[in-house]
Each structure stands twice: as C-alpha cells, then as structure tokens.
Amino acid sequence: MKVTLLGAGSWGTAMAAQAARYLQPGDVCLWSRRVEQIEGMQHSGVNTAYLPDVVLPKGLQLEVSFERAIERLSENDLLIIATPMSGLSETVAQVLRLAKHPLNIVWLCKGLEPSTTLLPHQVVEREDQLHSHGIRHSYGALSGPSFAQEVANGMPCALTVASQSNTLCDIVQGAFHHGNMRIYASDDLVGVELGGAIKNVLAIAAGIGDGLDLGLNARAAVLTRGLAEMMRLVKAAGGRPETCMGLTGVGDLILTATGDLSRNRRVGLALAAGKPLPEILGGLGHVAEGVLCASAVGNLAARLGVEMPITAMMGEVLSGKLSPHEAVKKLMGRDPKLEV
Numbered sequence: 001m002k003v004t005l006l007g008a009g010s011w012g013t014a015m016a017a018q019a020a021r022y023l024q025p026g027d028v029c030l031w032s033r034r035v036e037q038i039e040g041m042q043h044s045g046v047n048t049a050y051l052p053d054v055v056l057p058k059g060l061q062l063e064v065s066f067e068r069a070i071e072r073l074s075e076n077d078l079l080i081i082a083t084p085m086s087g088l089s090e091t092v093a094q095v096l097r098l099a100k101h102p103l104n105i106v107w108l109c110k111g112l113e114p115s116t117t118l119l120p121h122q123v124v125e126r127e128d129q130l131h132s133h134g135i136r137h138s139y140g141a142l143s144g145p146s147f148a149q150e151v152a153n154g155m156p157c158a159l160t161v162a163s164q165s166n167t168l169c170d171i172v173q174g175a176f177h178h179g180n181m182r183i184y185a186s187d188d189l190v191g192v193e194l195g196g197a198i199k200n201v202l203a204i205a206a207g208i209g210d211g212l213d214l215g216l217n218a219r220a221a222v223l224t225r226g227l228a229e230m231m232r233l234v235k236a237a238g239g240r241p242e243t244c245m246g247l248t249g250v251g252d253l254i255l256t257a258t259g260d261l262s263r264n265r266r267v268g269l270a271l272a273a274g275k276p277l278p279e280i281l282g283g284l285g286h287v288a289e290g291v292l293c294a295s296a297v298g299n300l301a302a303r304l305g306v307e308m309p310i311t312a313m314m315g316e317v318l319s320g321k322l323s324p325h326e327a328v329k330k331l332m333g334r335d336p337k338l339e340v
C-alpha cells in the first residue's frame with residue numbers, strides 16, 4: 001500500500017515516520033509546500049523546524065511536487081491531509097482538481113472552519129461538490145490522544161478513524177496499526193471531529209487554571225464540566241454523545257489539558273502569566289487550534305441552542321474582552337443548576 005501525507009509539520013511528519021517504519025521503503029511519501037524544508041530533510045534526515053530530535057526512517061520518500069505526491073496513489077492507497085484546519089479547504093480542493101480516479105482521503109486536523117463553523121468533513125463535502133467532477137472519493141478523520149513527539153519516537157498510542165466507509169477504515173488500519181500504534185474505527189464523524197475541536201479549547205482553559213494556581217480541584221471541575229459541554233454539542237449536532245467518552249473525546253481532553261507538550265495548554269499557561277496573545281502565538285512556532293476554534297465553537301453552540309459557558313469564556317479571553325481572572329470570576333458566579 002502507498003501512503004502520501006500532505007503537510008510536514010510535527011504531526012504529518014510523526015505519522016509519516018510511523019507508517020514508513022512498517023511499510024515497504026518508498027511506499028510512504030511526505031510532501032511539504034516549502035522546497036527548502038524538503039531539501040533540508042533530505043540532507044539531514046531530520047525535520048529541524050518541527051521535530052528536531054527525531055531521525056526520519058530511511059525508507060520515507062520526501063516530495064516537493066504536489067502533483068507527483070497525488071499521482072502516485074491508486075484507488076486502494078491512502079492520502080492523508082496533515083495541514084492545520086486553516087489549510088484543509090485549499091489542500092483538499094487542490095487534490096480533488098487533480099484526482100483522476102477515486103481516492104481514500106483522511107484528514108488529521110482538529111478544529112472548525114472559523115468563518116462558517118463547518119466541521120472538517122463538512123468543509124471537505126463542500127469542496128467535493130465544487131471540484132470532484134462525479135468521482136466518488138472516500139473520506140474520513142483520524143483523531144485521538146497523540147502528541148507528535150511521542151508518536152515520532154515510537155511510543156504507544158491509540159487513535160480512532162471515523163468514516164462512513166469500512167473500506168477506508170481498513171486502509172487506515174493497514175497503514176498505521178503496527179507496532180506501538182492501535183487504530184480503532186468509528187462511524188461517528190460528528191462526534192469524533194467535535195471532540196477533537198473542543199478539547200483544544202478546554203486545554204487552554206485548563207492551562208489558564210493551572211497558570212493561575214487555581215488548584216487540582218479546579219482542573220478536575222473544568223475538565224468534567226467541559227466534557228459535559230462537549231457531549232451536549234455533539235448530541236445537538238447529530239453525533240453520539242458516547243463518542244465523547246472514547247479516545248477522541250475524554251482521551252484527548254485528558255492528554256491535552258494536562259500534558260505540557262500541548263501547545264493549547266501552553267497558550268493557557270502563558271495567558272495566565274499575563275503575556276499578550278500575539279506574543280504567545282509568535283513564540284509557539286506551531287499551530288494552537290483552540291485559539292481560532294473557541295469562537296467558532298461558541299457560534300455553533302449559539303446556533304444550536306447549546307449552553308457552553310467554559311467555551312464561551314475562552315472566546316471572551318482569547319478575543320481580549322475578558323482577562324483570565326475575570327473569566328474565572330464569571331464562571332464561579334453562575335447560578336446553581338442541575339448537573340446535566
């Protein structure tokens with residue numbers, strides 16, 4: 001089987017390394033939009049900008065041509081879009097314009113499209129209608145608790161692929177379910193994608209709480225009530241709330257909200273320390289999806305009539321309307337209610 005990954009950030013590179021360790025030399029291809037990055041990786045065997053401590057497997061093919069990266073794939077192969085949410089629509093559109101036969105297309109990004117509040121699969125469906133010319137591609141999302149650094153080092157990890165196509169799930173398992181990586185399958189795209197989007201916002205909240213030294217009780221409260229928000233929105237959006245109890249919901253929430261490798265948690269810690277958001281993001285060197293996603297989730301929740309107070313407060317803090325201290329005060333000052 002051949003696999004192409006589009007996007008050579010930390011996650012695309014880590015997943016390319018995982019697949020390349022177990023498939024045949026040359027079967028896995030990693031494409032970056034920056035020629036100098038690919039040349040650097042070819043020269044040093046390391047992705048210096050995004051995963052500087054990890055030596056890439058020798059069999060991993062590094063590609064500068066978008067066309068070649070797509071054209072090498074047959075109908076039984078796998079295309080992974082490993083850009084952030086902000087790159088999903090343009091990348092998938094470019095793929096669909098080039099595709100001459102059905103492809104198996106999976107994305108790794110976690111978020112919503114800010115201008116439309118669409119979930120990743122809805123963005124892909126929109127682009128499919130515009131660019132697919134009658135070719136029926138298969139689509140899916142791959143998500144779950146997975147710091148790139150650990151996966152790149154071959155440490156144990158469990159993920160979930162969500163798709164309406166069992167064949168696509170089998171292909172994703174064939175590509176990645178090896179060694180220390182387990183891939184579970186689900187058909188709940190809405191539940192899986194919303195879990196991945198919301199946990200990033202909640203990780204910023206947990207980082208703020210920890211940065212303000214609010215204590216372990218506060219952290220448990222944020223995670224538990226945040227999970228309740230996630231389940232309410234998933235249900236209202238047509239997903240299954242029980243998906244939130246799995247890897248892509250509570251699993252990824254625990255990881256991201258408590259693990260200091262998380263970029264989103266680090267944004268929260270830095271906001272609590274009083275740093276301005278542009279300075280925090282400038283210093284991160286990576287995407288923190290929760291920053292753009294907080295308002296999008298809030299807008300989607302408002303449209304579906306779902307109450308999400310923690311998410312709403314994060315929207316206010318990230319847009320500069322409230323300080324972290326003021327947000328905590330507002331949350332703690334809410335009226336008593338039933339635990340639902």
Ligand SMILES: NC(=O)C1=CN([C@@H]2O[C@H](COP(=O)(O)OP(=O)(O)OC[C@H]3O[C@@H](n4cnc5c(N)ncnc54)[C@H](OP(=O)(O)O)[C@@H]3O)[C@@H](O)[C@H]2O)C=CC1
Pocket residue numbers: 006007008009010011012032033034050082083084085086087088090091108109110111146147148149285286287289
């Ligand atoms: N890192 C992790 O541990 C995990 C990340 N994810 C998710 O995966 C997605 C990617 O994250 P991650 O790899 O960490 O992000 P990084 O910030 O590490 O890297 C982003 C990469 O995407 C590239 N990129 C951005 N926009 C485009 C575009 N329009 N076209 C092509 N390439 C583009 C960047 O290229 P350039 O260098 O040229 O800017 C860079 O290579 C995010 O949605 C994240 O939430 C999911 C699970 C784990």
Ligand SMILES: O=C(CO)COP(=O)(O)O
Pocket residue numbers: 110144145146147200203252255256261262263264265287288289
């Ligand atoms: O999604 C992730 C782990 O599953 C990575 O989280 P961060 O983007 O917060 O680093």
